[in-house]
Amino acid sequence: MSTYRVLVSDPISEKGVEALRSSPEISVDVNTGLKPDELLKIIGDYHGLVVRSETKVTPAVFAAAKNLKAIGRAGVGVDNIDRSAATDHGVVVMNTPSGNTISTAEHAFALMLALARNVGQAHTSMISGRWDRKTLQGVEMFGKRLAILGMGRIGTEFAKRAQAFGITVVAYDPFLTAARAQSLKVELAETPDIALAGADLVTLHVPLTPETQHIINADRIKLLNKGALVVNCARGGLVDEVAVKESLDAGHLGGIALDVYEVEPPPADFPLFGAKKAVFTPHLGASTAEAQENVGIEVAHQVKNFLTTGAIVNAVNMPNLDSRTLESVGPYLDLADSLGKLLSKIAPAQCDAIRVSYLGPVSELDTELITRKVLTGYLAAAHHEAQVNLVNAPAIAKAHGLRVSESTAALATNCTELIEVSAIKGEEVCTVAGTFFGKSARIVHIAGHYVEVNPTGKFLFVENDDRPGIVGTIGTSLGGASVNIANMALSRDLPNKKAVTVIEVDTEPSAELLETLRATPGIIRVLSFEL
Numbered sequence: 001m002s003t004y005r006v007l008v009s010d011p012i013s014e015k016g017v018e019a020l021r022s023s024p025e026i027s028v029d030v031n032t033g034l035k036p037d038e039l040l041k042i043i044g045d046y047h048g049l050v051v052r053s054e055t056k057v058t059p060a061v062f063a064a065a066k067n068l069k070a071i072g073r074a075g076v077g078v079d080n081i082d083r084s085a086a087t088d089h090g091v092v093v094m095n096t097p098s099g100n101t102i103s104t105a106e107h108a109f110a111l112m113l114a115l116a117r118n119v120g121q122a123h124t125s126m127i128s129g130r131w132d133r134k135t136l137q138g139v140e141m142f143g144k145r146l147a148i149l150g151m152g153r154i155g156t157e158f159a160k161r162a163q164a165f166g167i168t169v170v171a172y173d174p175f176l177t178a179a180r181a182q183s184l185k186v187e188l189a190e191t192p193d194i195a196l197a198g199a200d201l202v203t204l205h206v207p208l209t210p211e212t213q214h215i216i217n218a219d220r221i222k223l224l225n226k227g228a229l230v231v232n233c234a235r236g237g238l239v240d241e242v243a244v245k246e247s248l249d250a251g252h253l254g255g256i257a258l259d260v261y262e263v264e265p266p267p268a269d270f271p272l273f274g275a276k277k278a279v280f281t282p283h284l285g286a287s288t289a290e291a292q293e294n295v296g297i298e299v300a301h302q303v304k305n306f307l308t309t310g311a312i313v314n315a316v317n318m319p320n321l322d323s324r325t326l327e328s329v330g331p332y333l334d335l336a337d338s339l340g341k342l343l344s345k346i347a348p349a350q351c352d353a354i355r356v357s358y359l360g361p362v363s364e365l366d367t368e369l370i371t372r373k374v375l376t377g378y379l380a381a382a383h384h385e386a387q388v389n390l391v392n393a394p395a396i397a398k399a400h401g402l403r404v405s406e407s408t409a410a411l412a413t414n415c416t417e418l419i420e421v422s423a424i425k426g427e428e429v430c431t432v433a434g435t436f437f438g439k440s441a442r443i444v445h446i447a448g449h450y451v452e453v454n455p456t457g458k459f460l461f462v463e464n465d466d467r468p469g470i471v472g473t474i475g476t477s478l479g480g481a482s483v484n485i486a487n488m489a490l491s492r493d494l495p496n497k498k499a500v501t502v503i504e505v506d507t508e509p510s511a512e513l514l515e516t517l518r519a520t521p522g523i524i525r526v527l528s529f530e531l
C-alpha cells in the first residue's frame with residue numbers, strides 16, 4: 001500500500017510518470033484535462049500534484065486539498081498556481097527552471113526569423129495558389145539592434161544566438177550586473193526605455209508581475225525604430241495587445257510574434273489575428289521532446305524526493321532544503337522544534353515577538369530554515385495551529401501579529417554553539433536555549449535557569465522555593481502515582497532562593513498527581529508537557 005498519492009493533471013513525459021512510479025511509496029494517477037469542478041472533487045485524495053500550465057490551482061483547489069503537500073510545475077512560470085494560497089495552506093510549490101530554456105530560446109528565435117522573412121504569410125499565400133515574391137520581401141537580422149527585456153536563462157540563450165547572427169544586443173534586467181553584461185558582450189541598459197530606444201528587434205523574457213504587466217505599451221512602442229519587430233515568448237500580459245494593434249495599423253510597428261496571450265487560448269475575435277505582419281503559435285515555447293523529457297523527469301524527482309525524504313529543490317515559496325542541506329541542518333531542525341514547543345509551554349500567552357539568536361558554528365547554516373522550525377513548534381502549541389509547517393510558518397506568525405527576528409554571532413559564550421529563542425510580551429522576555437554535546441542535542445537554558453535536558457520526551461517542569469525537602473516530596477508523589485523518573489535536572493537561583501526542577505518521566509502524570517504537586521507547600525508552578 002503506497003503512502004502518498006500523486007495526481008498528474010497536465011500531460012508530462014512518460015519518463016516523468018515512470019520516475020514518479022519508481023517509488024513504492026508513491027501511487028500515481030494521470031488524469032489530464034479535468035474541468036475545475038472535477039479537480040475540486042478529487043484533489044482531497046492527493047498528497048502531490050504535478051501540472052504544466054493548463055491546470056489552474058486556485059484558492060478553491062487549496063481549500064479542497066486537505067492532504068496536499070507539494071505541487072510540481074513541469075516548467076518555469078507558476079502563474080497558474082495561486083502562490084500565496086499555497087503558502088497559507090503549507091503546500092510547497094516547486095518548478096523546473098532550466099529544463100526548457102533552450103527550447104524556448106530557440107522557439108523565440110524561430111518566431112523572430114519567421115516574422116522578419118514572412119514565413120507564415122508566405123506559406124498561407126502559397127497553399128492558396130499564389131506565387132507572391134513582391135509583397136513578401138523581408139528584412140535581414142544582420143546589423144540590427146535587439147533589445148532583450150529579461151536577461152535570465154532564456155534571455156541569455158537568445159542573446160548568444162542573436163550575436164551569432166551579427167545582431168547588436170542591448171539588455172535590460174534589474175539583476176544584470178555590469179560585469180555579467182560585459183562577459184555576455186551585451187550593452188547594459190539602465191531602464192527598459194533606454195533598451196528600447198532605437199531598437200529594431202525586441203524579445204521579452206521576463207516573468208509576468210505587476211511591474212512587467214504591459215512592459216510593452218503604446219509609449220514604449222513609440223521609442224522603437226519604425227518597422228521594429230516584437231516577439232513575446234514569455235507571458236501574455238507583458239504586451240498591451242491593443243496598443244500593438246494600433247501601432248501596426250498606423251504603420252509604426254513592423255510586426256508582432258506571439259506564443260503567449262493575455263487569455264489562453266485567445267478568443268476567435270482576438271484583434272491581432274487580423275494583423276498583416278504577425279506570427280502566432282499556441283504556447284509552444286517548451287513543446288519539444290527534449291524539453292518535456294527534461295522537465296517531466298526533473299519535476300517527478302522533485303515531488304518524489306519531497307514526499308519521501310522532505311528534500312526541497314527549486315521551491316518558489318520557501319527556501320530550498322536539498323538532501324545535503326537536510327543532512328547538515330536536520331538535527332538543528334529537530335532541536336529548533338523542541339525549543340519552539342518548550343517556549344510555548346513556559347512563556348506567557350499572546351506574545352508579541354519571537355527572537356532567535358544563533359551563536360557559534362550554527363550561525364553558518366541556513367538559519368532561516370531553523371527559525372521556521374522554531375515557529376512551527378511554537379505556533380502548533382501556542383496557537384493550536386495544527387497545519388503549521390515550514391512553508392506557512394512565517395505567514396501564520398504574521399497573521400497572529402507575531403514579529404519574528406533573527407540574529408547571528410560567530411562565537412557562543414560557554415557552549416561551542418547555541419540556539420537561543422525568546423518569546424517577548426511587552427517588557428517580559430522568556431528565553432530557552434539548546435546546544436549540541438557532540439552529536440547529542442540538549443536544552444541548556446530554561447527561563448534563566450541552566451539545565452541539561454533531553455530535547456524530546458515527557459516532562460514535568462516544577463518551579464519551587466529553594467529549601468530542603470521539596471525534591472524529595474516531588475519524588476515521593478511521583479513514586480506514589482507509579483510515574484517513573486527517567487532523568488532529572490535541578491537549577492537554583494540563589495539570590496532569590498528559587499529553583500526549577502525539570503523531570504523527564506516515562507509516563508504522562510495524571511491530572512490528580514499534578515493537583516497534588518500544585519498543592520504542595522513550596523511549589524510555585526507545575527507544568528506537564530511533551531516535546
Ligand SMILES: NC(=O)C1=CN([C@@H]2O[C@H](COP(=O)(O)OP(=O)(O)OC[C@H]3O[C@@H](n4cnc5c(N)ncnc54)[C@H](O)[C@@H]3O)[C@@H](O)[C@H]2O)C=CC1
Binds near residue numbers: 174
Ligand atoms: N512560452 C513558453 O512555453 C515558455 C515561457 N517561459 C517564460 O519565460 C520567462 C523567462 O523564463 P526564464 O528565462 O527561464 O526565467 P529567469 O527567471 O531565468 O529569467 C527571468 C529574468 O527576468 C528578470 N526580470 C524580472 N523582472 C524584470 C523586469 N521588471 N524587467 C526586466 N527583467 C526582469 C529577472 O531578473 C530574470 O533575470 C518566464 O516568464 C517563463 O514563464 C518559460 C519557458 C517556456
Ligand SMILES: O=C(O)CCC(=O)C(=O)O
Binds near residue numbers: 077283287
Ligand atoms: O508547459 C508548457 O508547455 C508551458 C511552459 C511555460 O510556459 C513555462 O515553463 O513557463
